[in-house]
Amino acid sequence: xxxxxxxxxxxxxxxxxxxxxxxxxxxxxxxxxxxxxxxxxxxxxxxxxxxxxxxxxxxxxxxxxxxxxxxxxxxxxxxxxxxxxxxxxxxxxxxxxxxxxxxxxxxxxxxxxxxxxxxxxxxxxxxxxxxxxxxxxxxxxxxxxxxxxxxxxxxxxxxxxxxxxxxxxxxxxxxxxxxxxxxxxxxxxxxxxxxxxxxxxxxxxxxxxxxxxxxxxxxxxxxxxxxxxxxxxxxxxxxxxxxxxxxxxxxxxxxxxxxxxxxxxxxxxxxxxxxxxxxxxxxxxxxxxxxxxxxxxxxxxxxxxxxxxxxxxxxxxxxxxxxxxxxxxxxxxxxxxxxx
Amino acid sequence: xxxxxxxxxxxxxxxxxxxxxxxxxxxxxxxxxxxxxxxxxxxxxxxxxxxxxxxxxxxxxxxxxxxxxxxxxxxxxxxxxxxxxxxxxxxxxxxxxxxxxxxxxxxxxxxxxxxxxxxxxxxxxxxxxxxxxxxxxxxxxxxxxxxxxxxxxxxxxxxxxxxxxxxxxxxxxxxxxxxxxxxxxxxxxxxxxxxxxxxxxxxxxxxxxxxxxxxxxxxxxxxxxxxxxxxxxxxxxxxxxxxxx
Numbered sequence: 001x002x003x004x005x006x007x008x009x010x011x012x013x014x015x016x017x018x019x020x021x022x023x024x025x026x027x028x029x030x031x032x033x034x035x036x037x038x039x040x041x042x043x044x045x046x047x048x049x050x051x052x053x054x055x056x057x058x059x060x061x062x063x064x065x066x067x068x069x070x071x072x073x074x075x076x077x078x079x080x081x082x083x084x085x086x087x088x089x090x091x092x093x094x095x096x097x098x099x100x101x102x103x104x105x106x107x108x109x110x111x112x113x114x115x116x117x118x119x120x121x122x123x124x125x126x127x128x129x130x131x132x133x134x135x136x137x138x139x140x141x142x143x144x145x146x147x148x149x150x151x152x153x154x155x156x157x158x159x160x161x162x163x164x165x166x167x168x169x170x171x172x173x174x175x176x177x178x179x180x181x182x183x184x185x186x187x188x189x190x191x192x193x194x195x196x197x198x199x200x201x202x203x204x205x206x207x208x209x210x211x212x213x214x215x216x217x218x219x220x221x222x223x224x225x226x227x228x229x230x231x232x233x234x235x236x237x238x239x240x241x242x243x244x245x246x247x248x249x250x251x252x253x254x255x256x257x258x259x260x261x262x263x264x265x266x267x268x269x270x271x272x273x274x275x276x277x278x279x280x281x282x283x284x285x286x287x288x289x290x291x292x293x294x295x296x297x298x299x300x301x302x303x304x305x306x307x308x309x310x311x312x313x314x315x316x317x318x319x320x321x322x323x324x325x326x327x328x329x330x331x332x333x334x335x336x337x338x339x340x
Numbered sequence: 341x342x343x344x345x346x347x348x349x350x351x352x353x354x355x356x357x358x359x360x361x362x363x364x365x366x367x368x369x370x371x372x373x374x375x376x377x378x379x380x381x382x383x384x385x386x387x388x389x390x391x392x393x394x395x396x397x398x399x400x401x402x403x404x405x406x407x408x409x410x411x412x413x414x415x416x417x418x419x420x421x422x423x424x425x426x427x428x429x430x431x432x433x434x435x436x437x438x439x440x441x442x443x444x445x446x447x448x449x450x451x452x453x454x455x456x457x458x459x460x461x462x463x464x465x466x467x468x469x470x471x472x473x474x475x476x477x478x479x480x481x482x483x484x485x486x487x488x489x490x491x492x493x494x495x496x497x498x499x500x501x502x503x504x505x506x507x508x509x510x511x512x513x514x515x516x517x518x519x520x521x522x523x524x525x526x527x528x529x530x531x532x533x534x535x536x537x538x539x540x541x542x543x544x545x546x547x548x549x550x551x552x553x554x555x556x557x558x559x560x561x562x563x564x565x566x567x568x569x570x571x572x573x574x575x576x577x578x579x580x581x582x583x584x585x
Contacts, residue, residue, distance in 0.1 A: 004455060199448050199457075206445045209434035209479070216394065216428075218420040218449040218498055273436065 010336060011193050018279070019186050026175050036174040038290050043181040044243050046282030049266045050188040050275060051235035056264060057273040058192075058201060059228040060208025061116070064260040065124035068131050069099040069233040071254045073240025075135065078250045082147070082157045088168045092241030099237030100230050107229040111222040116211075121264075125257060132255035139252050152250040168245040177246040184242065185279070188235050192275040195231070204228055205273065269315050271324020280323050285312075347372040347502055347534050348393070348424075353402035355388050362388040364558035365402070370502070375528055375535045377549030377566070379542070381579055385558040386538045387429060390504055394426045395419040406502070420449065425500035429507040429538075431487040435479035439470060439490050442479065446497025457497075464493040468523050485516045489523070496527065502534045503527065509544040517541065521548050546570065554578070 022043070029035040048066050055063045076095035080086035086094075106127065115123055139150050158169045170176045195201045203224045206214040215221050244250055270281030288311065292304035319325050348370040355363040362385045370376050380386050391397040393404055395416040404412045411419055434442045443461035444454065451457045465475060468489045474482065482490070488508055495503060505524070509517045525548055527533050539545035545552070546566040554562040554569055556578040562569050569575055 197454060199452050199454060202441065202445050202448055202454065205437055205441070206434055209436060210432045212396070213428065213432035213434070214445070215416045216396075216420065216426055217446045217494060218417050219445075220417045 007197070011190075014276075015186055015190060015193075018189065019182065022182050022185070023179070026178055031175055033172060033174055036178055040174050040178045040181055040246065042283055042286040042290070043178065043185055044239060044246075045263070045266070045286045046279055047181065047185050047188050047239045048236060048263045049270065049278045049282035050185065050192060051232050051239070052263050052267045053192055053270070053273070053275055053278040054195060054204075054235075055228045055232040056267045057270075057275075057278060058195065058204040058208065059225055060204075060272070061225065061228070062118075062121040062264060063124050063229075063232070064121055064257070064264055065127045066236060066263040067128050067254070067256050067259045068124075069103065069236035070240035070243070070259075071131070071135070072099045072102055073237035074244035074250060074254060075240075076237075077241040078152050078154060078244055081154065082152060087166055088241065088245050089166070092238055095241045096234050096237035099233040099240070103229045103233035104226065107226045108222075111225045125260060128255055128257040128260050132252055132257075135252035135255055150251070154245065154248045154250065168242070174246070177242070180242055181239075181246075184239060188239075189275055189279060191231070191235070192278075196275070200224065200227060208273070265312060269312060269322055271322025271327075274322065274324030274327065276327045277322050277324035280327070284323075345371055347407060348536075349403075349405040350389070350393065351403045351405065353389065353392055353399045353404065355385075355392050355397055355399050361558050363392060363399070366555070366558065366560055367402075368553050368560060368563070370534060370536060371551075373528070373532065373534055374551060375524070375537060375549045377545040377552040378536055378538045378555060379540075379545055379552060379569075380555035382540075383557075384555040386555055387506055388558075389555070390426065390506055390538060393419075394424060394504065420498055420500070423499070423501035424504065425495035425498045425502075426504040427488070427491045427495050427506060427508060429510060431484065431491055433479035433482070433487050433490065438476050438478055439465065439482065439486070440475045442490055443493045443497050446494040449498045461493070461497060464496050465490070467496070467526075468493045469519070484511055485520070488512070488520065492523065492527075496531070496533075500533060502536070505535060505537045507538055507540060509539060509541045517544050524548060 025039050026036050029039065048070060052063065052066055055061050073092065073095035076098045077088050077091035080091040080094060081088060110120065110123065143152065144150055155169070155171065158167050162169060164170050195204070203214070203219050206217065206219060207221055207224060211221055266281045266285050267278055269285065270277030270279070289304065289308050292307050296307065297304045315322075346369045350366060350368050352365045352367055353363055354361065354365055364385075366385070366389060378386055378389075388397065392399045395411075395414050395418070398413040402412070403410055406422060406424060409422070411422060434445070437445075440458065440461055443464055444457045447457040447460045447464070448454070451460060462475065466472075470486060470489050470493070474486060479487070492508070508520060508524070512520065521544060524535060524537070528535055537545055537549060549566060552564065552566055552569045553560055554572070554575050561574045561578060562572045564572070
């Protein structure tokens with residue numbers, strides 16, 4: 001069908017454009033280590049928002065537990081490296097599987113007993129705190145006696161003659177990490193586009209719009225919510241594994257409830273169910289936050305959060321549909337979509 | 341022989357809400373290929389009965405038998421797979437999806453390929469008579485009668501053998517009702533789908549049903565052709581109250 005070919009063509013073009021534009025960022029920053037590090041963190045956050053789009057945007061579940069699956073990936077990768085000398089590539093894979101397994105164990109009863117809307121949000125928010133306490137317990141009672149520290153400094157456990165690619169260890173060279181995260185972001189966006197055009201995507205949208213009507217059309221609501229949660233967890237697990245190899249310090253505080261809220265807020269500001277909106281929101285808001293922190297954070301401590309909050313309120317008032325509404329308007333003008 | 345012509349059998353179904361008995365030992369049989377009207381005053385338990393058949397509620401007593409198979413208490417997504425679809429009294433549109441996407445969701449139950457399902461959804465929307473220019477409108481941009489047509493097409497997409505219509509005419513203007521009634525008769529005649537029409541609007545249901553079951557306070561009080569039912573004193577009493585003496 002011509003229509004389908006056109007859609008796929010537009011998608012490939014969009015992904016290529018995203019890769020090229022973001023690929024030009026490190027040279028534009030003059031490969032300055034600090035700026036490239038900040039840009040890499042912005043990409044990492046954007047990957048989380050893009051993954052959140054699957055559970056939050058497509059399936060409509062207000063999930064605040066992004067740090068749980070992300071840091072599980074970090075934790076498993078670090079643990080396997082430090083205690084069993086497993087290279088991060090395998091650690092990341094195992095970490096992602098662990099994140100998916102956790103999503104299944106948590107998601108099955110949650111959806112089985114119909115926990116949704118604000119209660120789902122509360123439950124997932126609490127989950128981050130619970131995981132943080134568990135991590136604190138493990139790190140103080142198990143890691144501390146062996147490693148002599150409550151935190152893990154990964155560079156100490158990289159063999160002297162290690163192949164940097166094998167160990168994902170590029171000290172003071174964030175440009176490589178930047179491009180790894182860019183590849184991961186493009187992959188995540190591609191998965192989003194793939195889901196949206198599939199049976200899964202249609203079913204998740206129906207669940208988001210009206211669960212009862214969706215179920216009456218033969219959709220096993222619990223099963224499809226669980227699928228969305230597992231895909232979300234898998235992406236976060238992989239991203240968390242790469243992230244910890246870049247940051248190099250594992251601490252129990254990585255399970256950060258605030259981050260879970262920030263990811264959801266970015267997803268909502270982007271426009272629920274719009275992957276373009278999610279990516280733009282992640283990149284723009286994270287950059288603004290960083291800029292506000294470096295410009296005003298030292299003038300009056302905490303003022304950057306105030307300004308950041310005001311920006312979000314303004315967006316919510318002016319464009320409740322999120323950035324997606326603006327993107328759809330542009331797309332419509334270009335004749336890429338028939339509605340919106 | 342008789343059993344094969346009965347597509348749905350509701351046998352002594354009871355559903356309570358706390359102290360209130362919404363459906364009280366209700367039984368009825370639905371014949372393959374007929375349009376059965378189910379009427380009754382407000383609060384008679386018609387919608388509750390629907391929810392017991394489609395699996396939204398689990399009846400406390402009694403059985404629901406569909407094509408000689410016991411389906412009592414199965415979840416909605418399983419029951420629809422067996423071939424019982426429904427539409428909603430209060431429309432439940434997918435607001436942020438287009439008309440075409442909403443119907444595609446229904447078709448995907450039997451066809452997993454999105455492109456094929458979309459093609460089928462277009463045919464269904466044409467069948468129920470939604471104008472082509474509305475196919476790409478979002479749920480928020482459509483009128484009530486359009487929502488009712490989409491709701492119907494969505495249910496037809498699941499390829500049902502029995503379709504339960506919960507007050508489809510509610511809120512429609514007379515000429516819109518006529519348009520919908522024509523579509524429903526077409527659904528039965530051309531697609532061979534058995535219909536149960538729950539209705540308040542007597543003119544609508546009397547005009548198209550071959551048989552009518554009257555429900556009052558959770559029980560069946562009458563059954564027969566529209567003429568028989570309309571002249572039944574118990575039905576008149578249920579609707580209008582007793583004559584002052």
